[in-house]
Amino acid sequence: MAAKAIGPVRRTFAPWDDPAAPPFIEFRNVTKRFGDFVAVDNLSLTIYEREFFALLGPSGCGKTTLMRMVAGFEEPTEGEVLLDGQDLAGVPPYRRPTNMMFQSYALFPHMTIEANIAFGLKQDRMPKAEINARVEEMLTLVKLTPFAKRKPHQLSGGQKQRVALARSLARKPKVLLLDEPLGALDKKLREETQFELVDLQQELGLTFLIVTHDQEEAMTVADRVAIMDHGRIMQVATPAEVYEQPNSRYVADFIGDINLIEGRIVDRAGGRVWLDCGEAGGMIEVEQAMEAATGDDAWFAIRPEKISLSLEAPAAPSVNCITGEVWDIGYLGDVSIYHVRLPDGTTMKSTVTNRTRLVERQITWDDRVWLTWPRDAGVVLTR
Amino acid sequence: MTTVDSPGRHDTANRPNPARWLVVAIPYVWLFLLFLIPFLIVLKISFSLTAIAQPPYTPVLDLGGGISGVIEAFKEFTVENYLWLTEDALYAKAYLSSIEIAVVSTALVLLVGYPIAYGMARAPKAIQPMLLMLIILPFWTSFLIRVYSWIGILKKEGLLNQFLLWLGVISKPLTILNTDTAVYIGIVYSYLPFMILPLYAALERLDPTLLEAAADLGCRPSRAFWRVTFPLSLPGVIAGCFLVFIPVTGEFVIPDLLGGSNTLMIGRTLWNEFFSNRDWPLASAVAVVLLLILVVPIVIFQNRAERGEGAINKVPM
Numbered sequence: 165m166a167a168k169a170i171g172p173v174r175r176t177f178a179p180w181d182d183p184a185a186p187p188f189i190e191f192r193n194v195t196k197r198f199g200d201f202v203a204v205d206n207l208s209l210t211i212y213e214r215e216f217f218a219l220l221g222p223s224g225c226g227k228t229t230l231m232r233m234v235a236g237f238e239e240p241t242e243g244e245v246l247l248d249g250q251d252l253a254g255v256p257p258y259r260r261p262t263n264m265m266f267q268s269y270a271l272f273p274h275m276t277i278e279a280n281i282a283f284g285l286k287q288d289r290m291p292k293a294e295i296n297a298r299v300e301e302m303l304t305l306v307k308l309t310p311f312a313k314r315k316p317h318q319l320s321g322g323q324k325q326r327v328a329l330a331r332s333l334a335r336k337p338k339v340l341l342l343d344e345p346l347g348a349l350d351k352k353l354r355e356e357t358q359f360e361l362v363d364l365q366q367e368l369g370l371t372f373l374i375v376t377h378d379q380e381e382a383m384t385v386a387d388r389v390a391i392m393d394h395g396r397i398m399q400v401a402t403p404a405e406v407y408e409q410p411n412s413r414y415v416a417d418f419i420g421d422i423n424l425i426e427g428r429i430v431d432r433a434g435g436r437v438w439l440d441c442g443e444a445g446g447m448i449e450v451e452q453a454m455e456a457a458t459g460d461d462a463w464f465a466i467r468p469e470k471i472s473l474s475l476e477a478p479a480a481p482s483v484n485c486i487t488g489e490v491w492d493i494g495y496l497g498d499v500s501i502y503h504v505r506l507p508d509g510t511t512m513k514s515t516v517t518n519r520t521r522l523v524e525r526q527i528t529w530d531d532r533v534w535l536t537w538p539r540d541a542g543v544v545l546t547r
Numbered sequence: 548m549t550t551v552d553s554p555g556r557h558d559t560a561n562r563p564n565p566a567r568w569l570v571v572a573i574p575y576v577w578l579f580l581l582f583l584i585p586f587l588i589v590l591k592i593s594f595s596l597t598a599i600a601q602p603p604y605t606p607v608l609d610l611g612g613g614i615s616g617v618i619e620a621f622k623e624f625t626v627e628n629y630l631w632l633t634e635d636a637l638y639a640k641a642y643l644s645s646i647e648i649a650v651v652s653t654a655l656v657l658l659v660g661y662p663i664a665y666g667m668a669r670a671p672k673a674i675q676p677m678l679l680m681l682i683i684l685p686f687w688t689s690f691l692i693r694v695y696s697w698i699g700i701l702k703k704e705g706l707l708n709q710f711l712l713w714l715g716v717i718s719k720p721l722t723i724l725n726t727d728t729a730v731y732i733g734i735v736y737s738y739l740p741f742m743i744l745p746l747y748a749a750l751e752r753l754d755p756t757l758l759e760a761a762a763d764l765g766c767r768p769s770r771a772f773w774r775v776t777f778p779l780s781l782p783g784v785i786a787g788c789f790l791v792f793i794p795v796t797g798e799f800v801i802p803d804l805l806g807g808s809n810t811l812m813i814g815r816t817l818w819n820e821f822f823s824n825r826d827w828p829l830a831s832a833v834a835v836v837l838l839l840i841l842v843v844p845i846v847i848f849q850n851r852a853e854r855g856e857g858a859i860n861k862v863p864m
């Protein structure tokens with residue numbers, strides 16, 4: 165349960181920045197069609213050994229299909245999938261060193277929890293004593309020891325999910341494919357299990373590919389995340405990069421909360437970009453190296469927590485200052501979200517940490533407020 | 548909302564509800580009228596003696612005679628028929644050979660039916676209803692006629708022999724009709740749908756991701772069949788075996804039409820006692836013993852299934 169410090173180990177782990185690092189799982193121009201429907205569209209992706217890789221994307225964007233191609237349940241229509249340098253084409257699932265945790269769990273209904281977990285180990289002809297020890301270890305890991313003798317239909321949804329997790333982990337496969345492994349767990353158990361997973365992955369040196377709908381989860385556990393849409397990958401980067409430097413409006417909007425202001429690039433010099441956002445934002449100055457030409461349409465994207473809110477106009481003329489009226493306040497406990505209506509009618513969101521108790525709040529409905537942010541707080545997006 | 552909801556639900560469950568009782572009572576009334584009463588009548592006749600009379604046994608229970616009449620009748624009851632069943636070895640042989648034929652043909656039907664049901668369950672979803680229709684189609688024709696037509700196929704100069712001669716597989720016609728082989732062919736043919744339908748029902752609801760999970764865990768398809776598919780189809784196997792074994796044990800038409808004079812089956816013996824010898828009491832005793840032979844093992848099996856491997860019969864899906 166004790167979450168080990170993962171910081172130092174992880175920060176030095178960045179094989180994707182090393183051109184010499186050998187890829188472990190590699191998708192090369194993979195297309196998967198179901199009839200006319202393109203589920204995966206000319207996708208290339210490299211995942212490295214010992215990486216914890218997360219796939220994020222809306223429902224139906226092809227995440228499960230991608231995993232099933234690694235596990236061997238689907239063959240790519242075009243392109244190839246390589247594992248450790250070997251083309252996987254034609255290798256049946258039972259010969260692949262991968263294990264998958266199914267989105268629907270797929271537990272064997274006629275076997276006890278124990279037998280479910282031991283199933284893969286028996287296929288490997290592991291000695292009985294060793295199987296028992298491993299099953300015991302897995303049951304402890306997912307906190308289901310008292311349920312060992314039950315059948316799947318006697319478990320709750322969350323318990324079933326944990327059995328599925330234990331079963332896929334039991335063989336300690338080179339690649340573990342987790343299709344929404346923690347979705348049915350409550351917040352506390354989910355967070356605990358996330359740490360367990362990271363621990364285990366570190367300890368065993370395994371490669372994990374995880375699908376999740378929970379961005380926080382992806383941020384917490386993954387070394388890198390891929391944001392997918394309609395069978396294509398929109399961005400692959402570390403969680404921090406995806407959050408701070410999204411490469412498109414789609415990614416910016418998909419991950420977390422964001423304010424987007426439409427504008428036009430008017431100047432570019434010395435690593436800075438000036439964006440004319442008309443009535444909504446005036447002239448916005450951003451510290452960013454980019455290739456777009458002046459006159460191009462662009463969007464300014466800034467996270468709500470990077471905007472400061474004040475009741476008075478800044479004393480000295482400052483960059484990036486706009487004014488508006490507080491239109492709504494969303495109280496979330498730790499933070500409040502202020503919706504500020506700009507002169508042109510658009511709203512900007514600004515998150516303020518609730519350092520004082522609610523009754524003493526200074527800024528309230530209909531107040532005139534000034535929104536300011538430094539040059540390096542937001543990004544300019546051209547697509 | 549739940550706090551309002553749940554007591555309400557309990558109330559309806561506990562309140563005596565006439566409609567509910569009616570629903571529960573229907574199967575019992577059905578069983579009482581159509582199973583228990585006829586059985587009691589047969590049981591009563593089996594304790595009587597033959598008589599050249601109408602009806603051909605004595606005593607005849609005369610309910611008009613009141614309690615004393617019933618007591619009188621009871622006094623005349625005898626277990627002679629049952630003793631006779633043990634004295635003449637013919638009956639024991641007939642029972643044993645019926646059971647043997649039923650066991651062998653149930654196994655044959657299972658062997659033939661399982662691959663068919665498996666193939667049907669794996670066929671594209673769109674054509675499954677059609678395959679199901681094909682299985683049920685023979686029921687449109689009378690059972691008797693279908694068995695009769697096998698005579699035409701199996702006899703010396705029948706279709707099968709002609710075909711084999713034409714192929715050159717054999718040089719002179721085989722004697723199939725009026726042998727046990729013909730009986731087995733007839734039984735497998737006639738009872739196949741009763742095996743296929745429950746098997747198909749069990750296999751069809753099998754979640755294909757379970758087989759993917761087995762493969763994922765390193766299990767090759769042949770092993771996955773025995774470790775996943777077959778155990779999960781067991782309810783269908785058991786249902787199918789009962790549906791075949793029970794009627795085959797008492798089968799009369801098939802051995803009579805296709806079997807030889809030495810094909811001994813209890814159904815035939817019963818028929819002879821009843822219609823040829825007009826010995827209703829003995830025929831009744833034969834029927835009662837047959838029922839016991841069939842029912843006792845089933846009850847034992849059901850009890851054990853309930854206590855032990857109960858979950859296997861009610862696989863949740």
Ligand SMILES: Nc1ncnc2c1ncn2[C@@H]1O[C@H](COP(=O)(O)OP(=O)(O)OP(=O)(O)O)[C@@H](O)[C@H]1O
Nearest residue numbers: 198201203221222223224225226227228229230267
């Ligand atoms: N066997 C199939 N036949 C036809 N279409 C399929 C098949 N499998 C998947 N698809 C389609 O491919 C697309 C991608 O499916 P996939 O299961 O990979 O989505 P996903 O990203 O995992 O979604 P979710 O988050 O809802 O699980 C979907 O639109 C789906 O309808």
Ligand SMILES: [Mg+2]
Nearest residue numbers: 227228267343
């Ligand atoms: Mg999915």
